[in-house]
Amino acid sequence: MRIIRHFSKIAAVIARHPLKMRLDSPEFHALFTPELKKLSSLFASNGFELRMAGGAVRDLLMGVRPSDVDFATDATPTQMKEIFTHEQIRMLNKNGEEHGTITCRIDDKENFEITTLRIDVVCDGRRAAVKFTKDWEEDAFRRDLTINSLFLDLDGFVHDYTGGIEDIKNRRISFVGDPVIRLQEDFLRILRYFRFFGRFAPVGATHEPKNIEAIIECKDGLKNISGERLWMEFNKILIGRMASSVIKEMLLTCKLGPFLCLPENVGFDEFERVAKVNSPKGEDGPLAAAPSTLLSALFSKIEDVERFQSRCKCSNAEKWLCELIVQKREEAMKHKNDINYFKYAILDEIFERGEIGKHSASLHHTIIPHKL
Known part of the structure; x- marks a missing residue:
């Protein structure tokens, strides 16, 4: 299914009175490096506004200092380039200019990614052609989730145009406007919804029926999403908070398994067992294991791993570790909680295949399963 939608302006949503509230927290003030102050002054002196956007604002409202901050502005990419060129400020990522993003480096110390306010005018479920705007509300309405x-x-x-502050307070995951329209703009938002639900919703929370109905209606669009993008989201779900209940909803209720090339007989019992022993905070915390460890629990045979990797493009090292765990699962159960068993099993396998150079660098960054 390939849906192309054309918009002369942003898709209709229920108009709200914008909510404006003051944030005065240590986490917010800690972001004001000399470089950010210089950037802020530069935009203001040229008559443009600069605001933090998206996930960074969400995190700050939850009392968390964001590790990454995106900025939005009413200046166009051309105007930003003129400002930075005049001030002899280096620009790094000019490839993002088509979608309005310019990355600059201030005083050779700090990078800032700044995106022009925009609306999506042509969408095919994977990418969008954009039109720049001066309207902050229009930009807010094109985003996926209110938070x-x-x-x-x-x-x-x-500045809240969509009810995001209230949803953060209630730990509620809501699409901006019509869920079907939001998903048709980029079908990967189906997996993003589940990732954010697992990350923020209260333990035991139920999904709003309209969200699940929209996901079921739009799921065929996942066929057109690249395997790399699918894995980028799914691996975060696997090791995320409430992974077991989230994946059950994805596979049992929404029937998303075929779009990820997961087997029909997914081992939910095995997944729950592995998730439980690798969850130091229970359901209310992330899992202390590599994605491959959790992924392997969904498979019963090597062929399942190969089929999954043919669609969801996990790395060769991740695939290899997943296959090793599936292959040695039965024997490993005799060595419960013995991390050395798998360390030696991995080394034996590498030497046996003569692939020490091929996998050692990749596995250096892979967390060996704590418990199986």
Whole structure:
């Protein structure tokens, strides 16, 4: 299924009175490096506004200092380039200019990714042609989830056009406007929804029926999403908070398994067991294991791993580790909680295949399963 939607302006949503609230927290003030202050002054002196956007604002409202901050502005990419060129500020990522993103490096110390306000005018479920705008509300309405559609100006005021502040307070995951329209703009948002639900929803929370109905209606669109993008989201779900209940909803209720090339007889009992022993905080925390460890629990035979990797493009090292765990699972059960068993099993396998150079670098960054 390939859906192409054309918009002369942003898709209709229920109009709200924008909510504006003050944020005055240590986490917010800690972001103001000399480089950010210089950037802020530069935009203001040229008559443009600069705001923090999306996930960084969400994290700050939850009392968490964001590890990465994206910025939005009413300046066009051309205007930004003129400013940075005039000030002899280096620009790094010019490939993002088509979608309005310019990355600059201030005083050779800190990078800032800044995106022009935009609306999506042509969508095919994978990518969008964009039109730049000066309207912050229009930009907010094109985003996926209300909790990701907030802006924070550098004076400390949060601007909420979609009800995101209330949803953060209630730990509720809601699409901006019509869920079907949001999903048709980019079908990967199906997996993003489940990732954010697992990350933020209260333990035991149920999904809003309209969200699940929209996902079921739009799931065929996942056929057109690249395997790399699918794995990028699914591996975060695997090791995320509430992984067992989230994956059950994905596979049993929404029937997403075939679109990820997962087997029909997924081992939910095995997955729950592995998730439980690798979850130091129970359901209310992330899992202390590599994605391959959790992924392997969904498979009963090597062929399952190969089929999955043919669709969801996990790395060769991740595939290899997953195959090893599936192959040695029965024997490993005799060595429960003995991490050395798998360390030696991995080394034996590498030497036996003569692939020490091929896998050693990749596995250096792979967390060996704590418990099986």
